[in-house]
Amino acid sequence: MPRTAEFNRAALAALAAKQHGVVARRQARQSGMTERVLDYRIRGAGPWQPLLPGVYLTHTGQPDDEAREMAALLYAGPQSVLTGAAALRKHGLAQNRASGPAGDRIGAVDVLVPLAVR
Numbered sequence: 001m002p003r004t005a006e007f008n009r010a011a012l013a014a015l016a017a018k019q020h021g022v023v024a025r026r027q028a029r030q031s032g033m034t035e036r037v038l039d040y041r042i043r044g045a046g047p048w049q050p051l052l053p054g055v056y057l058t059h060t061g062q063p064d065d066e067a068r069e070m071a072a073l074l075y076a077g078p079q080s081v082l083t084g085a086a087a088l089r090k091h092g093l094a095q096n097r098a099s100g101p102a103g104d105r106i107g108a109v110d111v112l113v114p115l116a117v118r
Helices: 009-018 025-030 035-041 065-076 084-090
Strands: 022-024 049-052 055-057 081-083 110-112
Touching (some): 065 110, 084 110
Antiparallel strands (some): 022 055
């Protein structure tokens, strides 16, 4: 009989669902997931994929806007906030990507962080 990893799967699944399929490494570890299991999930052919350092999409496929925004916020820290096009979308003021300013980075998510955060 194969061994299964011992961690709070229900809590981690609920968190991932709430965060648009995105979890931070620290969140996975807090659920009881070991480094070995986490590394196994994010391996090349694994079910999870890295989005940013220490932030993972818990399913295959492309992340949607909400998942990318959540990844940026998890990466930037608890005091970060969305800004730019992502903030406009959240407030129902989505800008037309085709008519954005010259050099606009399609798909970029910008966040603001406190000055003391590196």
